[in-house]
Structure formats: C-alpha cells, structure tokens
Amino acid sequence: MSRFISCEAGRLEPYTPGEQPVDMQYVKLNTNESPFPPSPKVVKAVSQAELLKLNLYSDPTCGQLTRAIARRYELKPEQVLAGNGSDELLSFAFRAFCGKGKSVAFPDVSYGFYKVWAAFYGIEANVVPLKADFTIDVDDYMDDHGTIVLANPNALTGVELPTAQIQRLLEADRDRVVIVDEAYVDFGGESCVPLLCRYDNLLVVQTFSKSRNLAGGRLGFALGDSDLIADLNRVKYSFNPYNVNRLSIVAGAAAMEDEAYFQKCTAAIQKTRTWTTKTLEELGFTVLPSRANFVFAASKSFPNGELYRKLKENGILVRWFDEDRIRDFYRITIGSSEQMEQMVEEIKKLLGEM
Amino acid sequence: MSRFISCEAGRLEPYTPGEQPVDMQYVKLNTNESPFPPSPKVVKAVSQAELLKLNLYSDPTCGQLTRAIARRYELKPEQVLAGNGSDELLSFAFRAFCGKGKSVAFPDVSYGFYKVWAAFYGIEANVVPLKADFTIDVDDYMDDHGTIVLANPNALTGVELPTAQIQRLLEADRDRVVIVDEAYVDFGGESCVPLLCRYDNLLVVQTFSKSRNLAGGRLGFALGDSDLIADLNRVKYSFNPYNVNRLSIVAGAAAMEDEAYFQKCTAAIQKTRTWTTKTLEELGFTVLPSRANFVFAASKSFPNGELYRKLKENGILVRWFDEDRIRDFYRITIGSSEQMEQMVEEIKKLLGEM
Numbered sequence: 001m002s003r004f005i006s007c008e009a010g011r012l013e014p015y016t017p018g019e020q021p022v023d024m025q026y027v028k029l030n031t032n033e034s035p036f037p038p039s040p041k042v043v044k045a046v047s048q049a050e051l052l053k054l055n056l057y058s059d060p061t062c063g064q065l066t067r068a069i070a071r072r073y074e075l076k077p078e079q080v081l082a083g084n085g086s087d088e089l090l091s092f093a094f095r096a097f098c099g100k101g102k103s104v105a106f107p108d109v110s111y112g113f114y115k116v117w118a119a120f121y122g123i124e125a126n127v128v129p130l131k132a133d134f135t136i137d138v139d140d141y142m143d144d145h146g147t148i149v150l151a152n153p154n155a156l157t158g159v160e161l162p163t164a165q166i167q168r169l170l171e172a173d174r175d176r177v178v179i180v181d182e183a184y185v186d187f188g189g190e191s192c193v194p195l196l197c198r199y200d201n202l203l204v205v206q207t208f209s210k211s212r213n214l215a216g217g218r219l220g221f222a223l224g225d226s227d228l229i230a231d232l233n234r235v236k237y238s239f240n241p242y243n244v245n246r247l248s249i250v251a252g253a254a255a256m257e258d259e260a261y262f263q264k265c266t267a268a269i270q271k272t273r274t275w276t277t278k279t280l281e282e283l284g285f286t287v288l289p290s291r292a293n294f295v296f297a298a299s300k301s302f303p304n305g306e307l308y309r310k311l312k313e314n315g316i317l318v319r320w321f322d323e324d325r326i327r328d329f330y331r332i333t334i335g336s337s338e339q340m341e342q343m344v345e346e347i348k349k350l351l352g353e354m
Numbered sequence: 355m356s357r358f359i360s361c362e363a364g365r366l367e368p369y370t371p372g373e374q375p376v377d378m379q380y381v382k383l384n385t386n387e388s389p390f391p392p393s394p395k396v397v398k399a400v401s402q403a404e405l406l407k408l409n410l411y412s413d414p415t416c417g418q419l420t421r422a423i424a425r426r427y428e429l430k431p432e433q434v435l436a437g438n439g440s441d442e443l444l445s446f447a448f449r450a451f452c453g454k455g456k457s458v459a460f461p462d463v464s465y466g467f468y469k470v471w472a473a474f475y476g477i478e479a480n481v482v483p484l485k486a487d488f489t490i491d492v493d494d495y496m497d498d499h500g501t502i503v504l505a506n507p508n509a510l511t512g513v514e515l516p517t518a519q520i521q522r523l524l525e526a527d528r529d530r531v532v533i534v535d536e537a538y539v540d541f542g543g544e545s546c547v548p549l550l551c552r553y554d555n556l557l558v559v560q561t562f563s564k565s566r567n568l569a570g571g572r573l574g575f576a577l578g579d580s581d582l583i584a585d586l587n588r589v590k591y592s593f594n595p596y597n598v599n600r601l602s603i604v605a606g607a608a609a610m611e612d613e614a615y616f617q618k619c620t621a622a623i624q625k626t627r628t629w630t631t632k633t634l635e636e637l638g639f640t641v642l643p644s645r646a647n648f649v650f651a652a653s654k655s656f657p658n659g660e661l662y663r664k665l666k667e668n669g670i671l672v673r674w675f676d677e678d679r680i681r682d683f684y685r686i687t688i689g690s691s692e693q694m695e696q697m698v699e700e701i702k703k704l705l706g707e708m
Contacts (some may be wrong), residue, residue: 001588002581004531004555005503008475014591015407017414034409043405046601046650051397054605055388055567059372084438084572087594099360120592121362147358177358201358213409216600227356234355237368238474240441246570247400251408324641 008122018319027339030317032184032294035336036268038251039261042214045254046247058246065244068253069221073193078226081233082252083159086183086207086220090149091117092235093203093222097177098123103146105303105335107136109157109326111181130157134175134288134296138165142172152179153189156321158290165189171201176229179203184292186266187212187273187334193223200225210293212255213331217248269293273334279344283351298328301351314346362476364386369470372673373635381693384671386538388567389690390622392605396568401610412600414591419598422607423575427547435587436606438597440561440574441535444503445471446589447557447576450472451531452477457500461490463680465509465535466537484511488642488650492519494675496526505535507543510675510685512644517544524553525656531582533557540620541627541688547577554579565620565648571602600682623647627688633698637705652682655705668700 001010011118018149037043060084070077083089094117098104105126106114118125128140148169155161169178180192182204192204208219222232236243240340244252255262273295277287280297287297299307307330308320319331334340355364372385387522391397415435422430437443448471452458459480460468472479482494488511495502502523507514523532534546536558546558562573576586590597598606609616627649634651641651653661661684662674673685690696 002554002579002585003529004451005584005585005588006449006456008453009450009585009589012588012592014588015595016591017411020411020413022413022417028410035409036409037406038408042408043402045403046400046480048397052391053399054392054396054570055390056382057371057374057385057387057563057569058572059374060515078577084599085596086596087596091593095360096363097360099362102360116592120470122410174355200356209411213595214464215411216408217478218412218596218599228358231359231363232355234359234366234368237370238366238470240439240444241369241371242439242441242569242572243600245438245572245599248599340450 008353011119012114013119015113019317021317024315026322027335029333029335029339029343030319031215031290032210034074034210034269034293035339036213036265036267038213039255039258041258041261042251045250050247050250052296054246056246056247058244058249060241062244062249065249065252065256067189068256072256073223075196075223076226079196079223079229081222081229081236082244083217083220083222085209086181086205087113087310088243089205089220089222089232090179090181091120092125092232092239093179093205094118094121095145095235096231097147097179103144104149105141105144105146106149107154109134111151111152114149125136134159135349136161136165137282138169141169145173147174147177147179149179149181152182152192153184155183157288157296158184158292158294159288160189160291163192163195166192167195168204168244168314170195174201176297177201177203181203181205182209183210186262187291187293188270189291189322196225200227203228208252208255211262213265214255219244219248269334272337272340275337276332276334276340283344283347294331294333296329296331298330301354303328307347310350311343311346316343316346361595367470367473369467372678373671375671377614378669381670381689381696383687383689383693383697384673386564386646386687388564388619388623388647389568389693390410390619392567393609393612395608395615396605403533404461404601404604408600410599411596412603414595416598416603419603419606422610426610427577429550429577430580433550433577433583435576435583436588436598437574437576439572440535440559440565441467443473443559443574443576443586444533445477445533445537446586446593447533447559448472448475448477449533449589450585451501451533453555458503459498459500459608460497460503461508463488463508463510465505468503487576488513490515490519492523499527499530501531503533503535504535506546507645509535509537510680511642511650512538512646512648513642514645517546520546521549524549528555531557533553533559534561535699537561537564540616541645541647542624543645549578551598551651554581557582562606562609567617567619568605568609568689572603573598589669610677623688626694627692629691630688630694637701638676648685648687650683650685652684655708657682660703661704664704665697665700669698670697
C-alpha cells in the first residue's frame, strides 16, 4: 500500500479470483466457465457493422439487451438492469440496500465476495454458518431484519435451497430485501423469478457467465420490482453510467434469444454432472448434491489441497479453498465429457500410485 | 426511491449523461465521440477466433492491453491499470485516495461526475470556482492537502492548464495525490505522463473513448507509480475483478498499437476545430481556446439554451448545461468537417431568421 491510501481503502479485503494462468494450457475446471463456445447467433451478432460503430457510446440503458431479458423472463423492461458482470450488480445492490443501520446477512460457506462488498461499503455483516450438511436453514435468518443475500444454488457447494424456503423469508418481513444470487440456477435449479410478481422485496441476480457461455463478455442482470431496479440505477448512475459496452449488449441479446442453444448446453452439463458425480463417488469421494455447473467433492485420499496440487502438476486446474470446514473439498467445474474423463483418468492414476 | 433504499444510496446525486436518443438519427455533437470508426486493426482484432472464446473469463489483469499501453507510454506494465471506461477508474481513485480526513478538491466548472463520486463515497469536497476567464489558478489549491482532481484540458471548457502549473502542485506537497484526468489530452494538449518518472504522487487517467475511437468499447486506463496502481487494484479487486471484457481487451490493444491511425484522426479533429472556432467567431460567438475535441462557445444571439433547443429541432445535438456561469454556453463536439459545416449552415439559417 502506498502512503497515500485512504483508511477506507487500506481496510479492504480484496477478493481473490480463481487462477487464470497464461503460462501453459490447462484443462480449466476452476472458474465454472462453460466448456461450450457462445451461441452461433452471438458470433453473428457481433458483426462488422457493430464493430464499425465502436466510436459511439453504448446505450446506457442497454435497451436492446434489457428488452431481450424482459421477454425471456416475462417481465417489464423496467424490472431489468444489466451490468458489467453480476459482480457489479451485486456490488450496486449492497450499496442500494445496505448501510448505516441496515446490515447484511449471508451464509459462511458461500460466494466469497459478499464479505468483500460489505467491507467495501463499511456494512455490518451477519455471517451465518451453514448447517453441518452444508445446507442453509432459513430460520437462522428470521430474526435478522437487515438485507439477506443467498446464492442459490449455493456458490462453492452447489447445494440448492428450495424456493419455498426463500418465500418464507420474503413473507416473514416484507420490509427486508432478499437478494437471491442465481448465478448457477440454470443447471436444474429452481428459480425465484416466478416469485417476483408477488414480492416487491425480492431481487434476483443472474449472469451470462455460466449458462449463457459468455464469461468473457462480462454480463449480468438483476430482476426485481421496478422500484428496486430504480434504486440500483441510482447507484449505477452515481458510479459508471455506461457500464456495458456495445459488443456485450448485442452479444447478450443474441445469447438470450437463442433458447434452443441454451437448453442444449445446460442439458449437456447436467448429464455430465450426473456422470461425474457417480464416477467420483465410485472412487471414494463424498460429493455434495449439486444443482450447479460444478461439484463440491472431498476424498480422504486427498486431504488439504492435495488433489488440487497433484492435478495442477498434471495440467488440470480445479479450485481449492484454504478455509475452515472446506479445506478437504475441491470445487470442480463440469466441463465437456472429454475433460471430465481426462480428470477422472488422472485421479485414477493418482489413486493407483498410492 | 423504494422503501428499502439505504440512507447512503438515498443521498446520492446521480450523474446525467449526455442524451443518447434512439427516436431519430441526429448529428450527434453532444458527447464528444470521435466521428471516425475505430482503427481497421481493431476491426480485425475482434476476430471470429476471439468471439469463440467468449465462454472463458477475460484476463483480470488485462495483460495484453496493459502491456500495449505500457509500451506506448514507455512505462512498466505495473504502472498501468485498465478499466471499464475512465469513469470506473476515477471512481476507484476516489475510493483509494480519499476518505475520512482526506478530502477531495476540484474546480467548479469541470467534469460533473467528480461531485457525484465524492457523494458516493461520502468524501468531503472542496469545490474551487474557476477564474473569470474559465482558467484554473493552482494557487487556489496550494493550501488544500487533500487529493486534487483536475481535468486537463478541462472538461466542458476545453481550456488547458500548463503542466508546469500542475508540477507546482505536485512539488508543493509530495504527500498529496494529484489526479489529472486527461480524457481530452490527445487533441493538442500537453500530457503529464512525462512527469510520472519524477512524481510518485501523480496519477494520470486517460480514455479510449475520444482519441482512440472506442467510446462503445468502454475502456480507460490509469498511469502512475506502481504503488498507486497497486492501491487502485486493491479497490478493483474489492469491487469487480473481471472489469474489462475479452473483446475490449483485444480491441484496446489493437487501437493502442495503431499509432498512425491515432495520429491521423486526432490531427483531423484539430484541423476541424480550428475551422469551427474561426467560423463560430465570425458568426459572433465567443469561443474558449480549446485543446479538446470540442469547443465551448456562447453567443448573445442564443442565450440560455436557445441554440441547443433550436439545433435539436433541426436534427443536431449539442450539449447545454443549465448551470450558473455557463448557462449561455454550448459544448459542441468536433465531428467530421461535413458535420461541422452542416451545423454552421443551420446556425446561419437561425441567425438569418432573427
């Protein structure tokens, strides 16, 4: 840190993203990207004509994209906000709905960024441990009248919380915002989007990074009551109004409109997830029941990061978190079936060497 | 505002960007975009192969882009940070270098976003009026030991502050950060970049939106001592680590490497600016001496927004700010020579009708 840094910035606890190595080609199963290229319609949409308009600012309202998302989810465009990745929108939501006297609550094994944003805005955080089986018990949140943030399916674990449980939270205090981070919902999870028509205290955040094959396009969206979205816009226009670039707007709209490709890709991931889970279990792993495009798995044969290190040596990257409770687990992205077979072969070899 | 909004978000004073109308085609001279398309090398760089990799996250360090910028400005890559437009980087800089006990000072007629970010982070702002001739007197800032932000050439006015004056500020207090927002420096202005090797308290922020013809790509960059850049990274990784998308990274690198096209475009703008200034003066306008890709001009014939309204009726957009001291001025982007001729013809017609 320089001698110029503000106290507030000095206190930050920056997030560590998954490795994005450039030294060699890995089988990348560490950041939950899709193994499939974007929809052919995306490739077509980012046309020569669009490129030639890059000298002009993008539409700060992202109209074309917002309308495509609204149509897909049967909402009004004013119920949709697009962002530079769902991270940006979650950050905006922390500012919009938390502050002095308005704390934020979230589970302890979940997306690691929630505590970072709380620190960024100086928001008091109520961090609630998951149950022993890595599930969320919403009763733990009933008496908390600050804002609640839940990743569903949960980040890191892939475990799903039934939306009926989230509905209980929404009902219990209609003056409390519940933010549901549905980054991983499209792989067999149940979305809270149908609840939006009944609860004006629900904000759903989704991303194009996983199920829409556009991690490199940096696109996320928030869905909610138009008043909540207006609050988020208030933050956005106080931070960075032109937050989405021209090419991502057209790419995102095209991706959203290609329902068939989306269905095909997400179905393939689910099929491969079933195979991977079964195979890892046969190899002695404990695999949490996942509704996401990854599995969270542990094996007595590979404690404390051992599998992460061994696989990396052999050109395969998975994610390991050196944190209490999950130190023996590995978060393994569901890639193509070929990639998963390659990983399984490597694990078999490692087990054979023991 | 919803009943859920935090006090902090409720107090925000969002920025109003220039109009981006979609109802009809205007001659857009209101948001300082380049009238020229991006470099042909940019169009080539955003290739089919790059599009097919959009399923993978972008490099959070923006290595390819950062290196291209570092080469161009003869700096080390660790002295460069890329952002989702220079707005994002300026916002990061406000967080990194201002806070409790560390105020921010900036001129009163300048980029309107400075006061918005100060409010966003709850930073005390010392707003210093420009002199009567719309110049900055650095002596007004000598006794202010908070962070100083100066747009140079100044936003809205286009007036340049000699870098020797900025150097006086840098010298006067080596423990104070001076942020120089050089969004408009490439149109004949003098950059502070050569001062970077001598002052570790200098941060220069530039953009691809004007002189690099990439407003729609959302790209900016900060240049400074590697410790200052590390502080900014601390903020970035606490907000949105993957802040630049894949296509903008390759587009930006290609734009930065096409020096010949950059020189050609910026020279053309300067030539057209000379013509526009002279012509407007002949029509009775007062035109501030501009080193930017716009002119700030007033005419007794068109007080109080009259020219803005009349031109808009006729399909030409310029920017008017309904604010004290500048209510009779119009900020007119330097477009192509054809666009400027069209605007001048329209003004002549309007004058003829009087």
